[in-house]
Amino acid sequence: MSQPNTFDIVILGAGSGGYAAALRAAELGLTVALIDKAELGGTCLHRGCIPTKALLHAAELADQTRESEQFGVKADLVGIDMAGVNSYKDGVVGRLYKGLQGLLKQDKITIVQGAGKLVAQDTVEVDGQRYTGRNVILATGSYSRSLPGLEVDGKRVLTSEHALKLDRVPSSAIVLGGGVIGVEFASVWKSFGADVTILEALPRLVAAEDADISKQVERAFRKRKINFKVGKPFEKVEHTENGVRATIQGGETVEAEILLVAVGRGPTTQDLGYEQQGVRLDRGFVLTNERLHTGVGNIYAVGDIVPGLQLAHRGFAQGIFVAEEIAGLNPAVIDEAGIPRVTYSDPEVASVGLTEEKAKEKYGADKVTTYNYNLGGNGKSQILKTQGFVKLIRTVDGPVVGVHMVGARMGELVSEAQLIYNWEAFPEEVAQLVHAHPTQSEALGEAHLALAGKPLHAHS
Incomplete structure (x- = not known):
């Protein structure tokens, strides 16, 4: 008989990494306690990715209205109603939050609201109540850093x-x-x-x-x-x-x-009992092996507290990985360079794999070749009136090891780019794929055609 507060997995932190681990573990039939002092969904949902992207979409609409006459549409931008913008933003967050709560409830995950602390290698304590896990996942996320002597007052x-x-x-x-x-x-x-x-x-x-x-x-x-x-x-x-x-x-x-x-953002690991239980920290980050194990008991760590990219989708991937690892599925190790990166400014930046500098460090300058395809040659980019390029990096006679893109809506192209990188595709292989016309995805296709030595709307 298991004790009332004993679970297969106790997860400290319900952000992207924590809740992804909880959902996948529940799917695999494991019992889960998910502990967080704040709202389910963490920084990404409430104070990061989702609300900022809502603001960026509102900003894009403001620019489109301001510049609409160049498309033959006459419109006046009267102003920005921040109450309306915030209402739209909060509505998006609210709907996603409600959906996440429903998912976790449906999967019969035990939700514990309160400040948790690791008090033993298999136990997290919340307000005097102890939750024991055959496995523990640390997923306490990150906070906004400041600089020495720089006082944040929240007003100025x-x-x-x-x-x-x-x-x-x-x-x-x-x-x-x-x-x-x-x-x-x-x-x-x-x-x-x-x-x-x-x-x-x-x-x-x-x-x-x-x-x-x-x-x-x-x-x-x-x-x-x-x-x-x-x-x-x-x-x-x-x-x-x-x-x-x-x-x-x-x-x-x-x-x-x-x-x-x-x-930047710092890891939230202070005063949580990690070091007292033998978990090693480096500048506040939890050190793990490639399988995200801390080297202590059955304690794993995922998300922003693990050194590397601080991205929600990295947290998701790591949470799923650890749940499958605990379930004995022996999942493939996550390649950090294969995680796509997007900056949602105007212009958007999207990339996966190695930069030219990193590729030359790894393979040698004479073993790396690059190609830049200008979006000026792409029909859809002309329609959108955007400027930028797709840059490919490959090893000589080898696969593509980096894809870097800048221009409007480039974040939507990064899915194909990450398949190209992660499947170690050669330009000649991607050049065989037919891309719909007119789309911006053709820019990826044309860049690979050029790198394969058969450019269509560009010169190699």
């Missing part, structure tokens, strides 16, 4: 969580950080009519992406009149009469109504 100096709740469009904004979160918010606020400046310590925007992609994003942002200063670390922020003043290396200052801190 904000994190992305505060920014999502703004009841107005700021007249001007400084965005501290030119990574995914920073460029997405900069893109939204510019579309809504704010004056925006991005400050980035690294030499380029979206620095984790291929260098050619960064150049195109910077070119597009200049055209959109989004200001940015790169390669100069932030030094301090001061309150002014009407807002804030940020100082960067060299003494240069920028003033605005608000400052958004978008310098």
